[in-house]
Amino acid sequence: MRMIKLHRVGPGITVQDTGREGWLSQGLSRGGAADRLALAEGAALLHQPTELAALEIAGSFLSLEVSAPVRIALTGAPMRALCDGEALVWHSSHDLPAGARLDLSGSEGGYSYVHFGGGIDAAMTLGARSAHLAANLGRMLTKQDSLALGPDSGSRAGMTFTPLSRFNGGLLRLVETPQTKLFSPAQRTRFTQTTFRKDARANRMGQRLVCTGKGFGTDTGLSILSETIVPGDIQITGDGAPFVLLSECQTTGGYPRIGTVLPCDLPRLVQAPAHADLHFAFVSLEDAVTLERAEADRRDGLRSALRPLIRNPHDIPDLLAYQLVSGVTRGDELEGKEA
Amino acid sequence: MPTPDIADAPHWPVVHTIGVDGMLISFSDTLDEAANRAALAFREALEDAGLQGVLETSTSLASVYLRFDLRAADHKVMRSALDAMLRQNDWYETPLPSGRTLWRVPAVFGTDLAPQLDEAAAMAGLSPDQAIAALCAAPLRVQAIGFAPGQPYLGQLPPEWDLPRQTGLTPQVPEGALAVAIRQMVLFSVSTPTGWRHVGQTALPLFRPDQPEPFTLRPGDDVQFVAVTREEFENIRRNDALGGATSQAAN
Numbered sequence: 001m002r003m004i005k006l007h008r009v010g011p012g013i014t015v016q017d018t019g020r021e022g023w024l025s026q027g028l029s030r031g032g033a034a035d036r037l038a039l040a041e042g043a044a045l046l047h048q049p050t051e052l053a054a055l056e057i058a059g060s061f062l063s064l065e066v067s068a069p070v071r072i073a074l075t076g077a078p079m080r081a082l083c084d085g086e087a088l089v090w091h092s093s094h095d096l097p098a099g100a101r102l103d104l105s106g107s108e109g110g111y112s113y114v115h116f117g118g119g120i121d122a123a124m125t126l127g128a129r130s131a132h133l134a135a136n137l138g139r140m141l142t143k144q145d146s147l148a149l150g151p152d153s154g155s156r157a158g159m160t161f162t163p164l165s166r167f168n169g170g171l172l173r174l175v176e177t178p179q180t181k182l183f184s185p186a187q188r189t190r191f192t193q194t195t196f197r198k199d200a201r202a203n204r205m206g207q208r209l210v211c212t213g214k215g216f217g218t219d220t221g222l223s224i225l226s227e228t229i230v231p232g233d234i235q236i237t238g239d240g241a242p243f244v245l246l247s248e249c250q251t252t253g254g255y256p257r258i259g260t261v262l263p264c265d266l267p268r269l270v271q272a273p274a275h276a277d278l279h280f281a282f283v284s285l286e287d288a289v290t291l292e293r294a295e296a297d298r299r300d301g302l303r304s305a306l307r308p309l310i311r312n313p314h315d316i317p318d319l320l321a322y323q324l325v326s327g328v329t330r331g332d333e334l335e336g337k338e339a
Numbered sequence: 340m341p342t343p344d345i346a347d348a349p350h351w352p353v354v355h356t357i358g359v360d361g362m363l364i365s366f367s368d369t370l371d372e373a374a375n376r377a378a379l380a381f382r383e384a385l386e387d388a389g390l391q392g393v394l395e396t397s398t399s400l401a402s403v404y405l406r407f408d409l410r411a412a413d414h415k416v417m418r419s420a421l422d423a424m425l426r427q428n429d430w431y432e433t434p435l436p437s438g439r440t441l442w443r444v445p446a447v448f449g450t451d452l453a454p455q456l457d458e459a460a461a462m463a464g465l466s467p468d469q470a471i472a473a474l475c476a477a478p479l480r481v482q483a484i485g486f487a488p489g490q491p492y493l494g495q496l497p498p499e500w501d502l503p504r505q506t507g508l509t510p511q512v513p514e515g516a517l518a519v520a521i522r523q524m525v526l527f528s529v530s531t532p533t534g535w536r537h538v539g540q541t542a543l544p545l546f547r548p549d550q551p552e553p554f555t556l557r558p559g560d561d562v563q564f565v566a567v568t569r570e571e572f573e574n575i576r577r578n579d580a581l582g583g584a585t586s587q588a589a590n
Contacts, residue, residue, distance in 0.1 A: 025398060026489060028546075135488045135529070175359055225399075225401055228399050230358045260357070263359065
């Protein structure tokens with residue numbers, strides 16, 4: 001069986017897939033990759049189903065070794081990637097030979113993903129392989145962990161694409177929640193005019209945001225009967241700071257929510273580095289639906305957006321060797337071919 | 340909940356959108372038995388109706404959540420289907436879902452295992468013994484499962500138990516902790532910080548992902564606590580994987 005063995009393992013590294021749907025009524029949120037778009041990108045690069053499990057690296061570092069030839073894809077927040085010391089291009093797929101060592105470092109924050117041809121064959125629990133840390137399902141990976149890979153039905157690597165821009169913060173579009181109007185018009189306006197950044201405290205349940213100036217809130221003493229909450233909801237907790245719920249969020253809550261980030265914009269939030277500015281803008285439900293449908297269609301077409309990875313000759317350290325292989329001629333033969 | 344304008348005053352039930360692809364059907368903005376029953380019954384009807392595009396439904400205390408596939412359905416169609424279903428029935432008068440279970444669950448109240456019994460009892464104007472008797476007097480309804488996997492909100496306790504949450508959080512209560520606030524009890528499925536007062540301790544596992552039935556309780560079930568001594572509790576905890584809980588069909 002093809003295995004990967006983990007050597008240097010930073011914090012926050014888990015096995016992730018598209019999560020567990022259908023357990024909300026039992027209190028279990030879907031979980032799954034923090035940036036589900038990155039999963040779709042990795043699946044497209046390797047020509048395999050989006051449901052296969054990958055490694056998620058939360059602003060950390062990782063070194064691993066593969067026991068057999070393996071196709072990989074690198075997506076999400078870019079990292080410095082070395083295969084046996086040779087640089088690999090991010091947002092691309094690559095062939096790793098048996099025994100190769102992959103070193104990943106230099107994350108600026110956000111979530112990076114390593115996908116493997118055939119996916120990670122971790123145990124299925126309740127229909128998924130994802131670690132759901134908040135529910136005590138699975139765990140963070142540690143040094144010396146070994147992971148089995150599933151059978152790889154594909155063979156193509158060396159592909160790349162231009163990812164949806166989402167690694168520098170920017171605008172997050174919101175729809176209203178049942179509680180949005182409990183925030184005064186002045187509060188809502190100020191919310192959309194404020195520049196936020198990510199708080200250092202974050203996990204797969206949610207991301208706290210910070211800003212200069214006053215916090216936000218509804219009338220004091222307001223209590224809301226606990227109801228279903230969804231990833232993207234922005235709770236305003238007691239201290240006035242917005243808290244954006246992510247994939248492992250609790251399933252119900254009673255804090256007022258000022259808005260809900262569109263699912264298609266959530267990757268921009270989770271992938272923003274700590275120094276990036278974030279802004280919010282409300283859009284109509286109609287516009288939000290149009291945007292979501294367009295993004296779903298775009299994701300379906302990711303495979304057709306791939307192109308071969310052309311290596312820049314300046315990045316090839318053994319360029320001379322390449323020329324020798326392709327250029328062993330007697331000169332007259334070369335002239336003959338060109339004629 | 341304040342109503343800023345009388346025109347905005349809701350006529351229950353009320354349907355809101357949640358996120359881009361969700362709907363919330365709320366039967367009340369306060370916790371009451373009829374609204375909870377309406378939510379449970381309406382969700383069951385929704386599951387049976389099999390509306391096109393529906394991906395998932397769930398209930399919370401007094402509302403039903405529904406998520407649908409934006410490429411298989413749209414808001415207008417979904418909304419009118421929900422409105423039609425809401426008109427079909429007086430949901431507040433419908434009986435509880437079928438197949439409910441009555442659980443009897445041993446719990447130790449007070450002691451160092453559940454250190455806030457005396458404080459909560461005093462707030463309710465009861466002696467610790469009276470408090471234990473009150474909390475075990477009758478089955479409590481699983482009004483919702485939520486927040487964490489398998490975690491029940493149990494109610495409704497008599498009015499004297501309308502205790503506010505603590506202003507500060509207890510840093511950690513263990514799995515199986517039974518805590519009280521706002522006329523409800525929560526039985527914690529994972530170790531967690533909480534603002535609810537920790538009055539009892541059970542050994543009932545609520546979420547066992549490796550079992551064929553990973554979730555012990557379902558919304559609508561009844562749970563009656565049986566007070567045991569600390570010694571009895573330790574014995575149960577050592578020897579019984581279900582924490583001494585027994586179950587039978589509920590009426």
